[in-house]
Each structure stands twice: as C-alpha cells, then as structure tokens.
Amino acid sequence: MENSADWEKMNLINELTQGRELAKQLQFHLNVSYSSHEARELLVHKILNSYDKALSMLKCVGASSGEPQLTIGTAIAVSSESPRSFIGSPHSEDSDRDSKDQEHKDGSRKRKCVPRWTKQVQVCPGSGLEGTLDDGHSWRKYGQKDILGAKYPRGYYRCSHRNVQGCLATKQVQRSDEDPTIFEINYRGRHTCTPTQGSYLTPPQSSSSPSPPDNREPRIIVDSEQFAPLPQQNQQEILLNFQTGLKVVTENLNTPDQSFSSFLFPSTSNTKAENYAFSSAMIDNSLVGNYSPSFMSPATPGSNYFSGSQTHMNSVGRSPNLSLPSLNSLGESQP
DNA sequence: CTAATTTGACCTGC
DNA sequence: GCAGGTCAAATTAG
Numbered sequence: 001m002e003n004s005a006d007w008e009k010m011n012l013i014n015e016l017t018q019g020r021e022l023a024k025q026l027q028f029h030l031n032v033s034y035s036s037h038e039a040r041e042l043l044v045h046k047i048l049n050s051y052d053k054a055l056s057m058l059k060c061v062g063a064s065s066g067e068p069q070l071t072i073g074t075a076i077a078v079s080s081e082s083p084r085s086f087i088g089s090p091h092s093e094d095s096d097r098d099s100k101d102q103e104h105k106d107g108s109r110k111r112k113c114v115p116r117w118t119k120q121v122q123v124c125p126g127s128g129l130e131g132t133l134d135d136g137h138s139w140r141k142y143g144q145k146d147i148l149g150a151k152y153p154r155g156y157y158r159c160s161h162r163n164v165q166g167c168l169a170t171k172q173v174q175r176s177d178e179d180p181t182i183f184e185i186n187y188r189g190r191h192t193c194t195p196t197q198g199s200y201l202t203p204p205q206s207s208s209s210p211s212p213p214d215n216r217e218p219r220i221i222v223d224s225e226q227f228a229p230l231p232q233q234n235q236q237e238i239l240l241n242f243q244t245g246l247k248v249v250t251e252n253l254n255t256p257d258q259s260f261s262s263f264l265f266p267s268t269s270n271t272k273a274e275n276y277a278f279s280s281a282m283i284d285n286s287l288v289g290n291y292s293p294s295f296m297s298p299a300t301p302g303s304n305y306f307s308g309s310q311t312h313m314n315s316v317g318r319s320p321n322l323s324l325p326s327l328n329s330l331g332e333s334q335p
Numbered sequence: 336c337t338a339a340t341t342t343g344a345c346c347t348g349c
Numbered sequence: 350g351c352a353g354g355t356c357a358a359a360t361t362a363g
Contacts, residue, residue, distance in 0.1 A: 143341090
C-alpha cells in the first residue's frame with residue numbers, strides 16, 4: 001500500500017500548509033480591529049489542530065513502516081486480530097443469511113481479517129449531543145449487548161448501506177463505566193459505501209430529541225480522527241469530522257504525550273455561525289485550498305449545513321438521524 | 336406506510 | 350460453557 005503512504009505524505013504537507021495559512025490568517029486578524037476575539041481564538045485552535053494532526057500523521061507514518069497501524073492520538077489500534085488484510089476479501093465479513101452458507105464452508109463466520117480501531121468520544125452529560133458522534137456515515141443499530149464487567153451495554157451498529165452498497169463497516173459503541181461521558185467507539189471494517197453527510201450533518205438535537213435546552217455549554221470532546229494509512233475515504237471522513245468540529249480545545253483527555261486534536265461542540269444556536277465557518281473553512285482549505293475566515297450564516301441549519309462545499313464530497317444525500325436515539329438508549333438503558 | 340430500533344434467541348470463538 | 354457478536358421478529362418513530 002504505497003498509495004496510502006503517498007496519501008499520508010500529501011496529507012501531512014496539506015496539513016502543514018494549512019497551518020501556515022491559518023497562521024497567516026491569524027496574523028491578519030491580529031492586525032485588524034474588527035476581528036472578533038472568537039475569530040482569533042478559532043484560528044488559534046485550528047492552527048493547533050492542524051499541527052496536532054500533522055504530528056499525529058508523522059507518528060503514524062513512523063510507526064507504520066511495515067504493517068499498517070491505526071493508532072492516532074488516543075485512538076487505540078486494536079490489532080490483535082490480524083491486521084494483515086485490510087481490503088482483502090471483504091466478502092468474508094459478516095453478512096446476511098444468504099452468504100451465511102458460504103461462510104460456513106469457510107469455517108469461520110466473522111471477526112477475521114477486519115481492520116479495527118477505537119475512538120473515544122467524550123460527551124458532556126445532559127448535553128444530548130450524542131447524535132454528533134456520527135462520523136459521516138449512516139449507521140444502523142442491529143444489536144445491543146450487556147458486556148461482562150461493563151456497566152453499560154454495548155451497542156452494535158452497521159452501515160446503513162450494507163444492503164444497498166454492500167458496505168460491511170460496523171462499529172461498536174461502548175460507554176465507559178468509569179466515565180459515563182466517554183464513549184468508546186470501536187470501528188470494524190472499512191466503508192465501501194459513499195459517506196452520507198446527511199446523517200453526519202444532522203444538527204445536534206434539532207428535531208429528533210426533545211431534550212430540554214441545557215444552559216450549560218454542552219460539548220463533546222472527540223479524539224482526533226484516526227489518520228490511518230488508508231485511502232481517500234478516510235480523508236473524507238476526516239474532513240467530515242472537521243465539519244462537526246466546531247471548536248478545537250487544547251485539552252487532552254488522558255494522553256498527555258499524544259498529539260491529538262479535540263473538538264468542542266457547542267450546540268447553542270449562537271455559536272453556529274462560528275461552527276459553519278469552521279466547517280466550510282476546513283473543507284475549502286482542504287479541497288480547494290482556499291480559506292475564507294468569514295462567517296457564513298446558513299439559511300436553514302441542518303439541511304443546508306454544507307451548501308457550497310458539500311458538492312465536493314458526494315451527492316448521496318440521505319439524512320436519517322441515526323445515532324442519536326441509539327446512543328441515548330445506550331446511555332440511558334441501565335443494565 | 337416505511338424505516339429504524341429494540342430485544343430475545345441463536346451462533347461462533349475462546 | 351461462557352461471553353461476545355449477529356439475526357430477525359416485534360415494536361416504535363417519523
């Protein structure tokens with residue numbers, strides 16, 4: 001997979017370039033009087049984030065000489081299960097009944113040769129922002145299980161496009177029993193489908209959750225997306241993750257020496273303009289190389305969240321709000 | 336009505 | 350045998 005190395009390098013360069021551009025922007029903002037403190041702060045966060053990402057990539061590249069590593073930031077590489085075939089024989093993944101017979105012939109049905117990695121997501125209690133844990137793909141819950149020794153049940157999700165596009169990606173969401181605000185998301189398999197921003201862009205809480213407004217500033221701190229040495233699609237995911245990355249905080253979860261970026265997800269409406277600006281800036285910057293610090297105000301939050309840069313990504317636009325109820329139930333259903 | 340979630344049962348690996 | 354993972358019917362939500 002030398003392609004991934006090239007991509008990694010490109011990404012790294014892109015990241016550093018971006019950081020430089022952002023620094024220029026910051027410099028500009030510092031020199032103009034009308035620049036708001038928020039805007040400056042945002043830029044600082046973005047710069048830091050950019051460097052975090054670059055460092056993460058460097059670490060990743062350094063570690064991945066040989067076989068692929070999925071470790072990024074606090075994302076934990078779970079490589080106990082043969083990382084050898086990343087894209088090989090996707091058919092061997094778990095599948096529906098019809099392919100079951102074939103799998104029986106093979107002897108093993110699942111859990112083999114599937115890339116896995118873990119991401120930890122911290123959610124402020126009561127914020128109800130679990131919906132934003134969405135990662136650019138539509139997930140459909142297919143099971144929940146009480147795990148021995150774990151306080152909270154584990155939720156099992158698979159890609160909504162499994163039937164349509166045969167995407168075999170799955171994820172498991174496990175709430176930490178020590179810190180219930182932390183969700184450990186274990187991804188398995190890679191998406192072969194096109195990501196649906198729709199679900200990803202679902203504005204937190206807007207419609208599907210009747211949870212009362214919380215005057216605390218709710219926020220989710222997310223690990224930096226893994227920059228696994230994997231192809232373009234991950235880059236899209238990364239970009240998409242930035243789109244929900246509303247504010248970067250330089251607060252570490254518990255890995256002081258790991259460089260990673262954390263995001264703050266304010267859900268209050270007055271911060272949305274800033275959020276959109278961040279999103280569009282990141283995308284423009286990454287895909288077009290053009291950064292506009294100006295804040296844009298979406299006409300209809302949610303549906304037009306990505307108007308503009310959205311077309312770069314793909315055109316599949318389903319937008320079910322998938323994760324929110326599931327995760328809520330994950331957290332709320334006590335064993 | 337359609338699609339997503341829930342949940343108990345079943346299957347597989349250790 | 351046990352625990353984790355998946356299936357699918359039933360239920361719920363939009």
